[in-house]
Amino acid sequence: MINKFETSNALYKAQEPVFPRRVSGPFRRLKWAVMAVTLGIYYLAPWIPWDRGTQLSDQAILVDLANRRFYFFWIEIWPHEFYFVAGLLIMAGLGLFLFTSALGRVWCGYACPQTVWTDLFILVERWIEGDRNARLRLFYGKWTFRKWRLRITKWFVWILISFGTGGAWVFYFTDASNLARDLWSFDAHPVVYSSISILTLTTFVFGGFMREQICIYMCPWPRIQAAMMDTNTLSVAYRSWRGEPRGKMRQTGRGDCIDCLACVNVCPMGIDIRQGQQMECIACALCIDACDDVMAKIGHDRGLVDYLVLADEEVESAGGQPVSVWKYIFRPRTFLYALIWSSIGIGMIYALFIRNDIDMTIRPVRNPTYLMQSDGAIRNIYEARLRNKLGEARVFQLEITGGKGFLLQLQSSNQAKTITVPADSTYLQRFYITVPKDHPAAKIPLTQLRLWVEDIENGNRSSSKTAFNGAPE
Amino acid sequence: MKTPEKDPHTEVETTGHSWDGIEELNTPLPRWWLWTFYATIIWGLIYIAAYPALPFFGSTSNGFLGWSARSSLEADLQQHKDRHASLNNTLVDAELSNLQTGQELRQYALARGAAVFTANCSQCHGAGAGGTVGYPNLLDNDWLWGGSLESITYIINHGIRNTSDPDAQFSEMPAFGEFLEEDDITSLTQFVTQLAQAKTKELNIDENTLFVENCSGCHGQNATGNESLGAPDLTDAIWLYGADSDSVEKTITDGRFGVMPAWGQRLSEADLRAVSIYVHALGGGE
Structure with a gap:
């Protein structure tokens, strides 16, 4: 009797285990390098120190959600400057467009966390259980003591990596060295422990067991990418016009493919690249390395499986010369994306450098719009929101330009003329502007004013426009 | 039953749906998907048991965790109170004259006072404390x-x-309509309206016998009022009941009797002090 799940008309399909074989070659080396850099950045970035004075964090990269500050080396982003983060997200999006149109699914194949961690997990698997054939034997073999021992060792190492992954994540959100200490003494916030637990679990399951299932069934990005690809987009493909008809080494009249299955055995997605473009392919290029290796051994040219574009198929199968891949990487579309991407980047850098370290917004209190004093003078009430972006307390003074005879007074318990704003904080100051009853502004509905805030120590200024409401007769 | 057709390329069944010659394949879902679906159902059942979920008449099931939105709110409020306990004690215990110093205490009192004001005072004095006819403006x-x-x-x-x-301050503006002639009221009205326009220098208050006999007792020799009696200054620009002659005539004829409740009976000492500091800081405090 046939198990109903194995027939093609079953509703649900069991995951087919994949046992990628070890491979070496330039693309594999590139992938190791990318893995080292990306994992290095991920685990180490929160530990880079950056001096910001005594009252601010000395962590170079910190998303301080509790205090609503984002630190990136010399840059500090406040919540009202969130457009910088939006800009970064737009750049990330456009960057993916750029890379997709230039290099196809290069993100999927090299830099996606799912790919990188899966690669790392497969590396661990190979160290403990051996290469493809040994793993296959172990998988289909009985549950002996050796199998248990290897499995448990593997899972334990995976769990350690997963815990490190979840553990590193939390250091981006709060002071890393304090948190590391609290973490071990069990004094950290429950949110920290639950974040670590959830990320440990997802890393363990996604990297150890789900692997290609994430890319095929869960991730929306390959589906979106498909809309950005055309016949001129680089992808990993098989030169069927060169390889077919495939046959054994000794067979005569065969193409270059000797049907050794090297490309199939190394594939982490478990597909056969020779069947053409498939949605499962993440373009990791490991089959290119595997095939080139075989081609070298049997004395054929490399590149039976290679980075290709679909448009080349016609040219090459008609006997034309292969076109350099650079021609497809540098084309108007990629230049256009690069132009948009870098102009947003330049715009943001410009915006970063013209930022002032004082910031003031004025809100006129409109309830009531004006009030009369006992001598008939007209007063307006305002609220100034002052932002001191430096790591030390500063003393500010307010000043009016745009008319004479306006008397500015701060709400204060001691007739203060200056406002002290603590380090790295926002301060709300209520103040009054009063004009005598015979002042022109007292009788007309609206007078435009400009208010200046000045750091009395270094003279840095910032201004904001507001209006004065008089009492029309 | 009709045998389902198979896609010749992938050998997967088709659903029979076809658009412009493109047929939909009946590709099986991964099995873990099914298990995930079951897991969410189990999670849902646990959630229903853990939290208030099932509606009954008048209430809901309690949930074995014992959580409720109300107790959660109470815990939050208590946490807030605990955090401000020391500031609150200082606010109640300190001498009134010392309350203006100390930045943190002042900020706390102003914020708390603003909340007390909105809840208790804004109904008459306005949300912005600007007052209205009969209810004083607290900003001036x-x-x-x-x-x-x-x-x-x-x-x-x-x-x-x-x-x-019994400790409420008390005074009464008499209804002069009961003991003055109409002509005298008209004449007084005219005089007071001129006062209202702040022409004190041209007016000789001493020589106006009507004013001296009837009004100076409370409003003063110079008509500048008397704070101990709550008698308004008649020479300034601010008129609680209006400075036009109709309003002034009505005030003289019928008197005025503005009442304010005693908030000490309703507010806690801390709230009382906080709202006092708030009102004092609105711009007119002396």
Whole structure:
């Protein structure tokens, strides 16, 4: 009797285990390098120190959600400057467009966390259980003591990596060295422990067991990418016009493919690249390395499986010369994306450098719009929101330009003329502007004013426009 | 039953749906998907048991965790109170005159006072404390009963002209319509309206016998009012009931009797002090 799940008309399909074989070659080396850099950045970035004075964090990269500050080396982003983060997200999006149109699914194949961690997990698997054939034997073999021992060792190492992954994540959100200490003494916030637990679990399951299932069934990005690809987009493909008809080494009249299955055995997605473009392919290029290796051994040219574009198929199968891949990487579309991407980047850098370290917004209190004093003078009430972006307390003074005879007074318990704003904080100051009853502004509905805030120590200024409401007769 | 057709390329069944010659394959879902679906159902059942979920008449099931939105709110409020406990104690215990110093305490009192004001005072004095006819504007520098922090605290505590608090400040503007002739009222009205326009220098108050006999007793020789009696200054620009002759005539004829409740009976000492500091800081405090 046939198990109903194995027939093609079953509703649900069991995951087919994949046992990628070890491979070496330039693309594999590139992938190791990318893995080292990306994992290095991920685990180490929160530990880079950056001096910001005594009252601010000395962590170079910190998303301080509790205090609503984002630190990136010399840059500090406040919540009202969130457009910088939006800009970064737009750049990330456009960057993916750029890379997709230039290099196809290069993100999927090299830099996606799912790919990188899966690669790392497969590396661990190979160290403990051996290469493809040994793993296959172990998988289909009985549950002996050796199998248990290897499995448990593997899972334990995976769990350690997963815990490190979840553990590193939390250091981006709060002071890393304090948190590391609290973490071990069990004094950290429950949110920290639950974040670590959830990320440990997802890393363990996604990297150890789900692997290609994430890319095929869960991730929306390959589906979106498909809309950005055309016949001129680089992808990993098989030169069927060169390889077919495939046959054994000794067979005569065969193409270059000797049907050794090297490309199939190394594939982490478990597909056969020779069947053409498939949605499962993440373009990791490991089959290119595997095939080139075989081609070298049997004395054929490399590149039976290679980075290709679909448009080349016609040219090459008609006997034309292969076109350099650079021609497809540098084309108007990629230049256009690069132009948009870098102009947003330049715009943001410009915006970063013209930022002032004082910031003031004025809100006129409109309830009531004006009030009369006992001598008939007209007063307006305002609220100034002052932002001191430096790591030390500063003393500010307010000043009016745009008319004479306006008397500015701060709400204060001691007739203060200056406002002290603590380090790295926002301060709300209520103040009054009063004009005598015979002042022109007292009788007309609206007078435009400009208010200046000045750091009395270094003279840095910032201004904001507001209006004065008089009492029309 | 019709045998399902198979896609010749992938050998997967088709659903029979076809658009412009493109057929939909009946590709099986991964099995873990099914298990995930079951897991969410189990999770849902646990959730229903853990939290209030099932509606009954008048209430819901309690959930074995014992959580409720109300107790969660109470815990939050308690946490907030605990955090401000020391500031709160200082606010209640300190001398009134010392309350203006100390930045943190002042900020706390202002924030708390603003909340108390919105809940209790804004109904008459306005959300912006700008007042309206008959209800004084608290933003200006004119105070009927005094604008020091002590006076403001006393007024809020005991109120004005109410019968519930024996310590409430009390005075009464008589209804002169009962003992003055209509001509005299018209003449007085004219005189007071001129005062209202702040022409004191041209008017000789001493020579106006009507004013001296009837009004100076409370409003003063110079018509500048008397804070201990709550008698308004008649020479300034601020008129609680209006400065036009109709309003002034009505005030003289019928009198005025503005009442403010005694808030000391309703507010806690901390709230009372906080709202006093808030009102004092609105711009007119002396």
